[in-house]
Amino acid sequence: MQVLIVDDSQIMRRIVTGALNKIGVQKTIEASDGAEAVRTVSENNNIGLVLMDWNMPNMTGLEALKKIRANGKKVPIIMVTTEAEKEKVIEAIKSGANDYLIKPFSPKDIQAKLEKFLKNN
Amino acid sequence: MKAEYLKPFIESITEVFESMLGSPVKVERIGIPDKSSEKPEIIGLIGLSGSAQGIVAVKLPENTALALISRMVGADFNSIDSSVIDGVGELVNIIAGNAKAKFTGHMMSLSLPTVVRGSIYKLKSLEDFIWIAVFFESEFGKFSMEVSFKPAKTWEKESANAGVNSR
Numbered sequence: 001m002q003v004l005i006v007d008d009s010q011i012m013r014r015i016v017t018g019a020l021n022k023i024g025v026q027k028t029i030e031a032s033d034g035a036e037a038v039r040t041v042s043e044n045n046n047i048g049l050v051l052m053d054w055n056m057p058n059m060t061g062l063e064a065l066k067k068i069r070a071n072g073k074k075v076p077i078i079m080v081t082t083e084a085e086k087e088k089v090i091e092a093i094k095s096g097a098n099d100y101l102i103k104p105f106s107p108k109d110i111q112a113k114l115e116k117f118l119k120n121n
Numbered sequence: 122m123k124a125e126y127l128k129p130f131i132e133s134i135t136e137v138f139e140s141m142l143g144s145p146v147k148v149e150r151i152g153i154p155d156k157s158s159e160k161p162e163i164i165g166l167i168g169l170s171g172s173a174q175g176i177v178a179v180k181l182p183e184n185t186a187l188a189l190i191s192r193m194v195g196a197d198f199n200s201i202d203s204s205v206i207d208g209v210g211e212l213v214n215i216i217a218g219n220a221k222a223k224f225t226g227h228m229m230s231l232s233l234p235t236v237v238r239g240s241i242y243k244l245k246s247l248e249d250f251i252w253i254a255v256f257f258e259s260e261f262g263k264f265s266m267e268v269s270f271k272p273a274k275t276w277e278k279e280s281a282n283a284g285v286n287s288r
Binding site for chain 1: 136137140141143190193194195196203204207208210211214215217218219221222231233
């Protein structure tokens with residue numbers, strides 16, 4: 001299974017890749033904004049999970065989430081965000097997000113969240 | 122700028138250091154910003170807009186930035202490169218986003234972060250908001266956070282009216 005990591009920060013993509021590698025997920029691909037994420041998901045059927053940042057240039061994570069769902073793609077999407085407000089999280093879940101992860105997180109937090117998610121899916 | 126507006130930012134930076142870097146920070150002092158350092162610094166800036174407006178700047182001496190980003194990523198960085206600059210931008214983004222969530226009753230948006238590297242500069246906001254600096258000590262070295270922040274005038278009026286009506 002491939003995991004798509006969507007974040008405009010190259011460092012965050014590296015941090016998340018490292019956390020995934022530690023729980024045995026070796027196949028990761030990256031996108032640096034929402035528009036690239038939408039393209040990648042529509043072209044690649046091997047993606048089993050998307051980790052989507054919220055604030056990105058060109059297209060935000062929420063806009064990308066809505067477009068991916070509008071395109072009929074059911075791939076699980078976890079929103080990774082600093083936007084800790086309840087309303088935003090509810091909007092993401094209503095728009096088709098499967099779960100969310102709030103920054104700041106420790107490497108153990110992200111591993112625990114992903115392990116739980118991968119186990120249940 | 123009211124001192125109470127600083128609290129969410131100090132709490133945020135403490136939480137970010139503890140959770141993402143596994144290391145505590147200690148507030149050394151709070152005061153007016155120092156004159157710019159002769160040694161180059163990496164400055165991460167992010168704007169807040171909405172019912173409150175302001176700017177948050179995290180100022181890191183280069184050695185502090187290298188040690189901090191090395192811990193954050195789990196790899197050694199020995200010189201300032203695009204990854205370190207990117208990491209400082211992400212750090213200030215997380216700090217501001219976490220602080221923003223602590224301002225209950227405010228609706229604010231964050232700008233995308235900007236990172237500046239240099240030694241001779243002066244931070245100045247358009248409306249001459251007052252800057253307050255918080256100086257921190259950490260295992261990565263000393264650094265500071267400068268905040269210029271105030272509620273929008275319309276929000277202050279609405280808030281005052283709401284207070285009168287609720288009596």
